[in-house]
Amino acid sequence: MANEKNNADELIITRELLAPRELVFAAFTNPAHLAKWWGPANFTFGIQTMDVRPGGICHYKMEGSDEFVMWAKFVYIEIIEPEKVVFLNCFSNAEAGLTRFPMMPTWPMEMHNILTLAEENGKTILTLRIRPHHATEEETTTFIEGFGSMQQGFGASFDQLENYLTSL
Secondary structure, eight states, X not given: OEEEESSTTOEEEEEEESSOHHHHHHHHHOHHXXXXXXXXXXXXXXXXXXXXXXXXXXXXXXXXXXXXXXXXXXXXXXXXXXXXXXXXXXXXXTTSOBOOOXXXXXXXXXXXXXXXXXXXXXXXXXXXXXXXXXXXXXXXXXXXXXXHHHHHHHHHHHHHHHHXXXXX
């Protein structure tokens, strides 16, 4: 996985996957696939609703082994099958209302994500661009300071994705 920083407040993560682009796209947009790999390791992932269209949402719950529960959601902005998904990601409550990250109160309320998938020589190049959305200066600073932990977290999630894709 390669990581680069373009703008100071944007994290860019890339990963090369040995899977067709259509399958990788489905892994992000089909609830049966997404539930198998998304989220922190050692958490169970449950999708409450998933409506993949501009204006639609994916509302989900992540439960840790210590009974810690976090809710979150995607709000889809743009879908171009099989090459692009643009969405806001945020923490939520059980009713899909916007909430703060429970472990870091200065984390941005919403994150703007652009996922692109390019096919090269039978492989898929996944690129995820993440930046704060309508964030305060303090929230943006917190986001930038969190690049290392986000790289680790997404690295682990994308490892799970890679393992899942090879199991199909």
